[in-house]
Amino acid sequence: MRKIIPTILGGLLLTACGCNDSTRNILQGKTEKEQIAVVGKLAGRIQAIQVNKGDFVRKGDTLAILDIPEVAAKRAQAEGALTSANAQYQMAQHGATANQLKQLGAKKKALEEQFNFVKKSLNRLDAMVKDSLIPQQQYDEVFAKYQGAQAQLSAVNAEIADVQYGVRMEQQVMALGQKDRAEGALLEVETAENERYIIAPQDFSIETITLNVGELALPGYTLFNGTLENSTYFRFTVPESSLSRYKKGSNITVSVPYLDNLQVECTIRNVKQIGAYANIATAYPDYEMQDSLFEIIVAPKNADQAKEILNKTTVTIKK
Incomplete structure (x- = not known):
């Protein structure tokens, strides 16, 4: 038993060192897309749903139809x-x-x-x-x-x-x-009759449909959630000590590992401080305890190149 414990500890140390070595020269972040929520103005039961999850809809498309007998x-x-x-x-x-x-x-x-x-x-x-x-x-x-x-x-x-x-x-x-x-x-x-039809306000991809046919939709209740077209951006968390490397407006290359390290040319759009309990995008935050944390928002120069990148996937940049 005494011989096994050192062996296990050594393996854990080697694994930890391997992780540190593999992430020492890169900074990991997350892919984000602008979200949209579609709500109804009047109370009514869902009479029909015209779309499915994953569909891409255009502005003006009918997403659902409500049954509102009081209108007649x-x-x-x-x-x-x-x-x-x-x-x-x-x-x-x-x-x-x-x-x-x-x-x-x-x-x-x-x-x-x-x-x-x-x-x-x-x-x-x-x-x-x-x-x-x-x-x-x-x-x-x-x-x-x-x-x-x-x-x-x-x-x-x-x-x-x-x-x-x-x-x-x-x-x-x-x-x-x-x-x-x-x-x-x-x-x-x-006007109330027109509100029976839930219309897409923008071009977007549908991620969730919250109600089924026959269920009651209340005013202001979210019926559809989705992501806007060409709204992809990347989010990274950096410590105060490394902030000088990332200037707003400067160019940077983002790598997408799951797409065979696809290289996306980007621009740093914004740099802002984040709270201690905020959602940290970087998987291995290498910073001192006294350092403040900052979030950098990186936008692709060519939106079409990044629109197929899945939301919440991991991306990297070189430190």
Whole structure:
């Protein structure tokens, strides 16, 4: 037993030394791609899913269709309200109907005959009252009837003019407002109908589909996750002591081991400090305990060359 323990310890030490030797001159990092999440705006059940995991979709493609029964009911309500509002507005613009105008015309004719009769009677009594042939009281009674007939005739003339040229402007504005409101409600329903279709906002590759057909999708719930096209970049973690080797804007060559060490010409896009508990990209962080850690973001010069590199795969650069 005493002979076996040193042998095992020696093997472990040799393995550890081998790992250090193989990574001493390189810095390992990870491939990253920009992520996108597609969510729904309205609550509804998944009626159909038009894509599969791994599919590449273009901007404007339909990813899924939601079943929202409430939209059909609201459309019927909005269309009914718009029909009523249109009728109210038309009536406000055109005023009375032809039948109503006939009734007002007949009323005016009767009042004109009554007015003319009273006027003739008043003219006859005018000379008689001057000659004291009739009492003043009788004349005053006819004169009062004359004034009443004249007022009624003026009122019916004003009523006819009102309906011929439409109702009051305030009523027309009110009717127009009701019409605009109904049109807005219908437009809202049409917008909600469009939201039944979950549309791809950008070109991207689908990685996950979170719901199945028949399941309920709530507003704001992520339905699809994916990676954007030509968004590949590389992430490395370096200690403060080595920071002088990596300047923002400088060129650097990234090697992809799983693709037979494919060489990708890149540019250092950003250098930033990371927290102690951040996701460290480098597998063998060679740094002193007092050193701060920094993350360097490296972008390929030719996006097409890097778009086929799988996400989260290991890449390397020379130290």
